[in-house]
Amino acid sequence: MPFIPHTDDDEREMLSAIGAPDIEALFDEIPPNLRVTSLDELPAGLSELEVMQLMAARARQDGRASCFIGAGAYEHHIPAAVWSTITRGEFYSAYTPYQAEASQGTLQSIYEYQSMMASLTGMQVSNASLYDGASAVAEACLMAVRANRRSKAARILLPRSLHPHYRAVTLTTALNQGLAFDTLPFARDAGHVTLDALAAHDGEDFTALVIQQPNFFGVIEEVDALTDWAHAREALVIAVVNPISLALLKPPGEWGAKGADIVVGEGQPLGCPLSSGGPYFGFMTTRMQHVRQMPGRIVGATVDADGRPGFSLTLQAREQHIRRAKATSNICTNQGLLMLAGTLYLALMGAQGLERVAAASMARTEELVRALTAIAGVRRVFARPVFHEAVLTLDRPVAPVLAVLAQRGIQGGLDLIDHYPELGPALLVCATETKSSADIEAYASALSEALRPARAA
């Protein structure tokens, strides 16, 4: 019996203490007609050895490709110390820190995380993390409606250049609560949101403007002008940012004259493996004036009965276990362990290390774009500066080309045809500090080869 320690003697003594003849008797309150008769559809149990052999075979089946896909999940080096520390049982197998005295390790690390994220984003407060970047955007929109009392509209402007999955999650989450969303187009030549695009909404009542920096295409937005435009209309600004990029790019707290109001994003680049999409963590920071509208756990420093410093969950009156139907959100977890990975990553990298990662990623992407656009039929789409991603077009449909590359062990990027058919045969590519010049040359040579036969024909 895996993981069940009872001996026959234990079992006998326990049943006798209960006064029950056998374990079956303990289920005598369940109507007999409801009882499970067979579990035959489930497989028989495996030993640890057998299950590890099975999993190793499954993992080998997937292999390891050279990955040039970004689109919201980024391959970065993760220091070995990050996961060896956070998988210590004392972190890995602890619960939410409700019993503060027995959870000071978790609580203090959250406080440190909050401090790092607030500073990185240029804001005053942070929560203890949310599920992922997409759900953080959805929560930010709901929060903006609570926080912006001047607007009556519950209406949010979402750029079309926002990550399409973030947009989808926001709609799934918020439409049930009656929020409305308008879409802002991107400039076809440069890929960013222009003031011209915003002009259509002049004089309208809306709650908030969402700005993703860099946007889904990797393009860097004119955040100052956009922020000031929204603030001049009494709307809030929700910034959606890549945390690594903030080592180099202006933090949202300094956008425009007053700074963004709510900052969210995907924390995955900070120490979390790609892992087929999760677990990652979403982050959220804001101004002190909005802290009571923020969803999720928050840790505060305080003192104990002897006046010694310590940490506890605070502002719990916002949360579901106290407010129930009136809570700011139904959320009751944070992504504790991933948030901790992010904290360790930031502690090990520091500001300078993070700058190096950001700059190396930008440089590799520039190198990649240069190498690929040197191939006939491959063109760069947007003229504006990018962070570590770029959109390219091919002279033919993208999917078959990606399939050829995949056979050579190269994941060449994301085909944009489903999300942005207006761009034609477009491809979103990404390179980070993990890619070498040799990797980039290998990609370029494979792409060049993949594109050759049709040209010859």
Next chain:
Amino acid sequence: MSLGLREKLIFEYSRPGRGARGQWPGAPAGAAAEALPAGLRRRRRPLLPEVSELDALRHYTRLSQLNFSIDTHFYPLGSCTMKYNPRACNAAAMLPEFLARHPLAPIEQGQGFLACMYELQEMLKALTGMRGVALSPLAGAHGEFAGVAMIRAYHRARADLARDEIIVPQAAHGTNPATATMCGCVAREVAVGADGDVDLAALRAAVSPKTAGIMLTNPSTLGVFERRIEEVARIVHEAGGLLYYDGANLNAILGKVRPGDMGFDVIHMNLHKTFSTPHGGGGPGAGAVGVSARLLPFLPLPIVGREPDAERERGAARPLYRWLGERDLPQSIGRLTGFGGNAGVLLRAYVYMRMLGREGMRRVGEYATLNANYLSARLQQVGFEAAYPQRRASHEFILTLRRLEQEYGVTAMDVAKRLLDLGFHAPTTYFPLLISECLLIEPTETESKQTLDAFIGAMAQILREAQENPGQLHGAPHTLPVRRLDDVRAARELNLIYPGPA
């Protein structure tokens, strides 16, 4: 116990110019960063630690030692199912190929991973008696959101537009009413009878053409099995509503009775409880949802599909497993997650289920129930009062300390904090709100009789202390890194981030 003294903040170890330089990539090959327009650049560096790798490692190792955890302490936290998290689950999910796989990578390079996900869906279906499962919700409350959103979508698709009330029993988890609100519904509470079961007369009075559904946990949050569940299902279904199963307590009935057979239309499962993925100090979780036939079209995206055998026999060259999307499920409530869900958590749950197999699953429910009933019986023998002494405990049970409170002024909080001193994590306190001065105790199946006996001994000691020296309890804990914290001050004088060096 390794609980040491206070550890200073990581920032307090900083020295300008220090850093874990071995982690930094080399100088960039190009000048892309320098070419950024000045107006878009960061001017001041963020306040991040400047520490060596050893500084950071030592600091976070020391912080870990300030925690209680399953690996170090018995953790009888009711409603949370703090069972052993097998290390094999972690080792398998951390295989390098799984870690390196991009969520948008071609499915051809993910058939191993997708096979695990598909089989996980199938095993969860078999175990719960549901017709379809989606794995993407990232936590229990996220699964609840998906479930109630599906209930709403179902009514809407039938043009049954007035149904916006979700019925929840008085004792429900706080997430239930909060989820109802998040889905744009109104939560309506129904009373629970003195025996712990839902008051059927109150339920009959509560249902109406406005009823979208009811959210129930079974066994309930009171730690007893809702015996008239079939009648509850009949009342709600006849009123046109659907039944939602909150899977928080699934561990109690694993392999013994299935939500699908009880009449539930939609359920969420807390894989981090029942299927033993780690709680990680507050996450990540995974809140897979299961549905009956009528809700199949509304499942959240994406889910993993398997190519029908007929297609393959016809020689289709497509991979066996793929993500199903909007084209496959046009009526779906949509996407809830950036990608396909907490894949690493799902892999851990998959490995756990494969190790247990069908026999192991059944024993989970059996031994979780045996442990809870044993603990309940013995604690009553040593003088504690059960909230529902006439009922069988499920996998958890409630003690009420109202007599201790009245006679000695000792509260549930005092007992909880004193348990920490004695080396046990506290049970859940003051939940459900219905029972005054309560402890909700869930031992789980992975604890031995000897551990339970030690806990009973500690509880007996606390009972004696309540009578002889209640001050000892009011002041507890005494032996931890901190004593009781001033929560009022924490909320009133908000100190949420490190202000920087003095």
